[in-house]
Amino acid sequence: MSEMEEATGDVRFGTKVYDDDGELLGHVRGFDEHGFYVTADDGVEGWSIEHSRAGHDFGEAELMWRCWECGEMGEIDGALPEACPNCGTEREDIYYWTED
Structure with missing residues (x-):
């Protein structure tokens, strides 16, 4: 190996x-x-909000979080949530997502 x-x-x-x-x-x-x-x-x-917000030629995008388990999305309020508010899965199943 x-x-x-x-x-x-x-x-x-x-x-x-x-x-x-x-x-x-x-x-x-x-x-x-x-x-x-x-x-x-x-x-x-x-990846931060500054990397995904307005100022790009292709339009504006919002940096959000998304749950791997249920697909729930939400706005980032300083940090990713500790758990998904919809299904309760742990923070490890939540990732950054850009939304137009």
Whole structure:
């Protein structure tokens, strides 16, 4: 087993992601049913409201949270909720989501 395979484990927001050659690709910025998303922007270790709000040519987006378990979405009030208010699943099942 390679060193990179042994290094796998708990992936969280801001986790550094490397390619097979050990080069930094970016940092985890979000999760959904397909896996995790990595930002390659220099100096960005997490996804914030400032990264997703107005000012883009393609329109305005709102950074929200979304529950992996039930699909409930809500506005971010400082941080992700400790549990989904709809189904009660733990915070680990809640991820950042952008909504047009």
